[in-house]
Structure formats: C-alpha cells, structure tokens
Amino acid sequence: MAIKIYEALRWASSFLQEHHRDENIGELLLCHRLQLSRASLFAEMRESLKAEDWDWLQKQIHAHVTGMPVQHIIGSEWFYGRKFKVNPSVLIPRPETEELVQAILQLKKEHFDKGAVSYCDIGTGSGAIATTLALEDPKSHVTAVDISPAALEMAKENAKSLGAEVTFVEGDLLSAFLGKATFDIVVSNPPYIPSREVDQLDTLVKDHEPRLALDGGADGLSPYRLICQQLPHVMGPKGLVGFEIGSGQGAAVAELLESHLGDRNVKTMIKHDINKHERMVFAVFGKK
Template sequence: MLLKDYRTIFTQELASLYDEYETESFFYIILEDFHHMKRVDLALNPTFELSPELMHQWENVVAQLKEQRPIQYILGETEFYGLPFYVNEHTLIPRQETEELVDWIVKGNLKIERLKDLKILDIGTGTGCIAISLAKNLPNAKVFAMDVSDKALAVAKRNAERNEVTINFIHQSILETNDLGETFDIIVSNPPYVRNLEKEEIKKNVLDYEPHLALFVEDNDALLFYRKITELAIKNLSENGQLYFEINQYLGNEMVQLLQQHNFKDVELRKDIYGNDRMMKGKV
C-alpha cells in the first residue's frame, strides 16, 4: 500500500479519539521515526510504498494509540529543548511548560556562567530533561540530579550519555534528606504537584500511563515537596543563589507566600504559554 493512501486509513482509525490536529501530528511523528521522512519528503515521494513489515509496525502503533497510550511511550523517545530524550513508563513525558522553565534559567544565567562555574541541582530529575538541557546550554556548569526512583535514574543516565553531558546523579528521596551536603548556585525542581482532587482534569493518556509517583500529592498537603525543598534551599544555596520551581497553576499565591516566609528575595511568578501560573524564582 502507498503510504499516502495509508494516511487516510490512519486518520479514519483514530478519528473517534483524537482531533484532526492530534492525528496529523501523530502521523508525522511516526513518519519521521520510522522512515526519517518529513512532511515535504512524503509530498516529494507520492509513490513511497509500505512493505508488509512496515504496515505491521504502523498498525501496531495505531492499536496502542487506540488505547490512548502516549505516542512518546510507544516510540520510546521525545524531544525537549531541541534535544532527544528516551522515555518510558518510569518517567514523566517532558512538557513544553518545563522547556519554558529551562529557558528562563539558561537565559538568566548565560552571562554569570561565563564568569563563574555554576553548581546546579535538579531535584526529582525523571528523564533528566532539566539537568541535561542545562548542562548542554551552560557547559561550564557542574550539574547534579536527584531522584527517588532508581528506574527513572537509569533513564536519565542513558539520556545524559545520549546527549554527551556529564551529570552527577544522586539516588535519594528529597523528603528523607535533612541536608544537601553541598552549596549550590541554582536549585531547580519540578516535583509532584497535581492534587487528587484535580484528577478529573487529567487526560486518560496521562492518568493511565504516566507514573503517579511523579505526578500526585495528597490534597491536604499539596506543598509537601515545595516546603521541604525550600527549607533545604535556604540552607544550601550560595550567596545570591537562585531557587526555581515548576508549580501547580492553582497554587501560585501560596507558593509566593512560601518563598517569602523563608526569606527569599525578588520572588517572581511567571505564566506559561497557556496563560497559567507555572513557574517561579526566588533569590537568597
């Protein structure tokens, strides 16, 4: 079957679950992954034919998409801040909002990093997307990355090798940490922040497949991780050190109060590309 003809079947098969934009996005992601072809390549090769083996591969992906399994898990990889990352069920899928957080840190510290070898700690690193992107874009920085999950760290280590950066990985629970043992210039974290009461807002492809350990906190203590990290940061940040968080969009005011109560200065709350309170920064 010609690939351009199979595209029509692909779209029809998924029409009841995904909108046209999503389906088209899936098609071209798979096209590039399977055939190393972009949209223009397909247009220039209208007679490109799928072998029975390739047809089976496409059909296997469609079957998993019908189960609403995330395309990133199906293919085993994604892109973040222009870099390739492996992903699996032990890690959250890196998101565009987190790219905005990384961009804020990179652009705010490029000049500083040229004059000083920054020490950076990423808490709850998951795929390593924050730590690795910072190491790649702030090459003089010494970057540390912590996670409670050894399986997530295995993925992060693989991603560090893939992107040719050196990260100092730490297998440790931040909630069981009383002192970080070192002083850092930047501490950043995207910890679990979705409350159980917000589960009804979560899409099935996230709720059923992404690791709940990295997503959810109890309703009665939604700032558990932020409070602990803030308490450690105020003790373990260098002079003029910076603390960055990705946050729950509904808890922006509470987060500002938390940092101010711990004597952080120049506390700044920023919205993401969708207009939601999503990231913040404070200085010691």
C-alpha cells in the same frame, strides 16, 4: 494490492479524529518507522507501504487511541532541540518545562553574570532539565537527584548519549545534601497535581506515566513545602530557585519561598507560559 503512504495516513488521520486524538500522530509514527524526515515522507506519499509497515502503523494507532503515549511507542521525546529517551518510569518532557529552563538560564546570567555555578535539579526524571543545563552552561556543575532508581537509569542514559556531564544522586528531594552540599541554583518540576485530580487525567497520562511524578498530595503543594523547608540548608547567601507549578499555585508557592528564605532579602516572581497560564515561580536572593 499494496496501500500507498498517503492512503495509510488518510486512514490514520480519520481514525485518530474519530477517537479525539491528534490527527498528525500517523505522520510522526511513520516518520519514525521509515526513518524519514517529514519532508521526505511527503515526497514519497505515492509510494507503496510495505505490508509489515502498514500492519505496524495500524497496531500503534490502535494502541495510541486506547491510551498509549506516542512517546512510549517511539521511545523518545524532543526537549530543547535534543532527543531524550523516555519510558513509563519517567515523566515525558513537556514544552512548558523548556520555558522553565530558558528562564533559569536567563536569570542565571542576570544574577551570576557569566561565572560558573552549581545547579541542583530535584526530581530529574528523564534528566531533561539537568542534561540541558549541563549542555547549555558547560562551565557550571550540575547535580540531579531522584528517588526512583529506574528514573535515574534513564536520566544517566540520556546524559551519556547527549554528552552531558551530570552528577546523579538517588535521594528524596534535597535530603541527600543536607549539611553536605551548597548549591547556587535549585530547579525543579515536582509533582504538583492534587491527589484527587490524578485519576481524572487523560489515560495517556494517568495510565502510562509514573504517579510518583504527578501526585503532589492533597492540594498539590506537598513537594514545594518540603523543598522550601530544605532550601536554607543547601543554599549559600546568594542564589536562584525555579519551580514549575500547576495552575493557580503561583501565589502559594511564592509565599512558601518567601517564608523560608525571607531572611535573605528574597524577591519572588510568578511567570506565565506561552499559553498565558501560571507556570513558573522564581526566587532570587543575595546581591549580584
């Protein structure tokens, strides 16, 4: 006898709860599998589920509870209202990073009025930040850099499918631009987890997302030190820098920005995310 959709979801919810996973993952997976919206899925709750779809759901739920991120199962994640493809070569976009982009766009309006600017997204990964900036501020030019060729391929695919014009460069942080380019705005969500803590992360993260995008060195600050050393060589007299940071790193990152941009009358700001955690550090310098 065929199982009903509501029965399949009830099983999924119970199984996920038992394994301390989000009980709503079953809905997300079935919506993806059946190509239905959540509302349409609820409307068909008493319909029978095909045997192959029921087998698929069970297989994916088991994969998820043993560590597979749901985003890798369905191959995408939403960011700033747009669907980005993801795979194990890139960090899965997080809601906190949406707040970084939102803040950068607001500070850009305040600091540069409505004029076109040049952005640089360091460690672009899936291209979520760069593509979003290009689409939200289409008059400006966006450059994105990553050391990983595989990540760049994914970022290029996302930019193309979403219709964003972004210049992609393979390189280590800002090294490729030293003495060759000048940016108005530099933004980055670099690796910021201390090395010793990476192996303590949930299996969803440590076993399925690139360590290159997670490990920030002994104290989690290594990428910030290197970027801040390079900033004076790729930015003009007026600029904006925005970093995503880990918990408790705000003061240290702000101090790095001030020490390397201090001769430009720099002002730094530490901002919290929606959950009231330190999440972003910004530096503005030069007159409006």
